Amino acid sequence: MSELLKVPTMAEYMAQGKQPEVLFWVGCAGSFDDRAKKITKAFVKLLNKAKVEFAVLGTEESCTGDPAKRAGNEFLFQMQAVTNIEVLNAYEVKKIVTACPHCFNTIKNEYPGLGGNYEVMHHTQFLKTLLDEGRLTIEGGKYKGKRITFHDPCYLGRANDVYEAPRQLIQKLEAELVEMKNCRKNGLCCGAGGAQMFKDAEKGDKEVNIERTEQAMEVKPQIIAAGCPFCNTMMTDGVKAKEKESDIAVMDIAELIANAQDL
Amino acid sequence: MPYLSNIIFAILLITGVVFFTKNVKKLMRNIRLGQNTEVSDNKSQRWKNMAMIALGQSKMVRRPISGFLHVVVYVGFVIINIEVLEIIIDGLFGTHRIGLKVLPTSLYGFLIATFEILAVLVFITVIIFWVRRNILKLARFWKSEMTSWPKNDGNYILYFEMVLMTLFLVMNATDTTFQAMNAGNVVSQFIAPWFSGLSESTLHIIERTAWWLHIGGILVFLNYLYFSKHLHILLAFPNTYFGKLKPKGELNNLEAVTKEVKMMMDPSIDPFTAPAEGAESEAEPVKFGASDVQDLNWVQLLNAYTCTECGRCTSECPANQTGKKLSPRKIMMDTRDRLEEVGKNIDANKGVFKDDGKQLLDDYITKEELWACTSCNACVEACPVSIDPLSIIIEMRRYLVMEQSAAPVELNNMMTNIENNGAPWPYNQMDRLNWKNE
Ligand code: SF4
Numbered sequence A: 001m002s003e004l005l006k007v008p009t010m011a012e013y014m015a016q017g018k019q020p021e022v023l024f025w026v027g028c029a030g031s032f033d034d035r036a037k038k039i040t041k042a043f044v045k046l047l048n049k050a051k052v053e054f055a056v057l058g059t060e061e062s063c064t065g066d067p068a069k070r071a072g073n074e075f076l077f078q079m080q081a082v083t084n085i086e087v088l089n090a091y092e093v094k095k096i097v098t099a100c101p102h103c104f105n106t107i108k109n110e111y112p113g114l115g116g117n118y119e120v121m122h123h124t125q126f127l128k129t130l131l132d133e134g135r136l137t138i139e140g141g142k143y144k145g146k147r148i149t150f151h152d153p154c155y156l157g158r159a160n161d162v163y164e165a166p167r168q169l170i171q172k173l174e175a176e177l178v179e180m181k182n183c184r185k186n187g188l189c190c191g192a193g194g195a196q197m198f199k200d201a202e203k204g205d206k207e208v209n210i211e212r213t214e215q216a217m218e219v220k221p222q223i224i225a226a227g228c229p230f231c232n233t234m235m236t237d238g239v240k241a242k243e244k245e246s247d248i249a250v251m252d253i254a255e256l257i258a259n260a261q262d263l
Numbered sequence B: 001m002p003y004l005s006n007i008i009f010a011i012l013l014i015t016g017v018v019f020f021t022k023n024v025k026k027l028m029r030n031i032r033l034g035q036n037t038e039v040s041d042n043k044s045q046r047w048k049n050m051a052m053i054a055l056g057q058s059k060m061v062r063r064p065i066s067g068f069l070h071v072v073v074y075v076g077f078v079i080i081n082i083e084v085l086e087i088i089i090d091g092l093f094g095t096h097r098i099g100l101k102v103l104p105t106s107l108y109g110f111l112i113a114t115f116e117i118l119a120v121l122v123f124i125t126v127i128i129f130w131v132r133r134n135i136l137k138l139a140r141f142w143k144s145e146m147t148s149w150p151k152n153d154g155n156y157i158l159y160f161e162m163v164l165m166t167l168f169l170v171m172n173a174t175d176t177t178f179q180a181m182n183a184g185n186v187v188s189q190f191i192a193p194w195f196s197g198l199s200e201s202t203l204h205i206i207e208r209t210a211w212w213l214h215i216g217g218i219l220v221f222l223n224y225l226y227f228s229k230h231l232h233i234l235l236a237f238p239n240t241y242f243g244k245l246k247p248k249g250e251l252n253n254l255e256a257v258t259k260e261v262k263m264m265m266d267p268s269i270d271p272f273t274a275p276a277e278g279a280e281s282e283a284e285p286v287k288f289g290a291s292d293v294q295d296l297n298w299v300q301l302l303n304a305y306t307c308t309e310c311g312r313c314t315s316e317c318p319a320n321q322t323g324k325k326l327s328p329r330k331i332m333m334d335t336r337d338r339l340e341e342v343g344k345n346i347d348a349n350k351g352v353f354k355d356d357g358k359q360l361l362d363d364y365i366t367k368e369e370l371w372a373c374t375s376c377n378a379c380v381e382a383c384p385v386s387i388d389p390l391s392i393i394i395e396m397r398r399y400l401v402m403e404q405s406a407a408p409v410e411l412n413n414m415m416t417n418i419e420n421n422g423a424p425w426p427y428n429q430m431d432r433l434n435w436k437n438e
């Protein structure tokens, strides 16, 4: 931990009569889940480092409604969406970045129909642009030469056809990117999507996250890179269930980049 | 009666076509039982998808072996059917190999040679397909929904094709004038010797029999389609045209809900005063989600008729892979079966559906299946003909939650949390930024 995190809110920007470059949508997991909070902080460190003028909604942020919508509760979803859109539009938000593919998908694809039109980026896409613009440098550090496999989040990959940004970032770490048999379009779900995160699985002979962890283990990675707080939890649990937590770390790409530079 | 055979042929042909038209009409009627949906946008992309995915088989070849084999049968099927044109003209006008009269012998020979080679390739491929299904027992053809009719249907089609290809080759092999011409008989010249001991007239009888059975078989096949997963050879085209263009992750926003939410959120509208538009108050209350096929939209119903039962979706489904009951292929098959049942009900009751105490939900698709889906879109990605099983699953969940409040307890808790604290967990919204100082 070096210096304190700078996390201004939209309200603070507004009070100064300024607009941030981008709104960081933290999401419920990023705000409350202990594991995901680390990802949030790692991403903020990178934003601070790259001197990005960003803001969060803080206590004005609320669930996007994704789990409600996928569970079939369109009412609750639209109530959430309309409320969030009112807040976002009041702040005249133009650009949003989020570290959660579910928030990303919902705001990008499902909010426009309800009056919320923004440019929405997943944090890996955003980091990639920072890199391309020369605002952020990525170095391998302790990850140089490590075997890393990337687990495609369904809501980033298949749902929105984003496959390359996370991979390009991993390669910038000078790491050895190894692909699972099922990757990109054919990536296997971690088991959390569609509101499954919040309930027990139906009767079957295996948990989905175990199946996916086994697929990852086949390529003998030292690190499983994730780009979604829910995948992160599922894969972490999977690695634990396989008693491999001392050999395989599950890390978000933002964490990898931040840790590599000891931020 | 010199024209007897022409007349019999015409009757056969007309009967086949009439029945086929009837089937098509029934098919369209059933599909129209679905709700309206907006698909008139982005025509150029839609044509492109149809050209690539249906005509170009772009998604089939994602699995190289079955994809390649399928392309062989597909190309063979389409091209060999040019020959049917000649058969029909010959049949109606009593000519014999009319092609020879209008085309130069070399070109005619070239065409028939192509057909013969393709016929052999199709024959071999169909045998490989049969072996994959029945001897190698590929897992996706042996799931629980692939018993009885679906299993037999798959095999019947293979037998059908074997017989049709054989008849075509035998017909050519026993046509003595065609063999004597020695143009285009690249395959049949090797079959001809099997019949060498037979007299001219016997050969003629065999040739005629093969000819009649061939065209008869094709007409039967045409009418078999409606009852079979083979309907995809026609419906793959409209289905890929009307397939989803939006990002896969995007679920539609229910308009009826939007109206109500806007009402609730807008303080200027008093929900208790009489509604502004008189028409709306008399309209039936909207039903949210789907409990039966009529609640689905017509593209979803078209999807159901198009399903080839190939099981690519199911084999990629994380729920199915881990032993859950959910199989996206079964979702599509159930939808079709129920739609057929509803269609028959309408036919039996003079054009109106009479409640039969059954529905798609529970009687066909169980809650257990619906709740096992992770909405991962693997099924949608895998489908070679642009079917979207996930959209049906979501539509049925909507019914369960919004009309029946029948979500699993844990999901109800999650939703109560979102309602009360704006997060799926019981944390206070006021604590949302606490991570900053932790
Ligand atoms: S979206 Fe649902 S049905 Fe389709 S593959 Fe994923 S879990 Fe299976």
Ligand code: SF4
Pocket: B306, B307, B308, B309, B310, B311, B312, B313, B314, B328, B329, B332, B382, B383, B384, B385, B387, B389
């Ligand atoms: S839905 Fe598509 S992938 Fe699934 S069985 Fe039918 S045709 Fe095959």
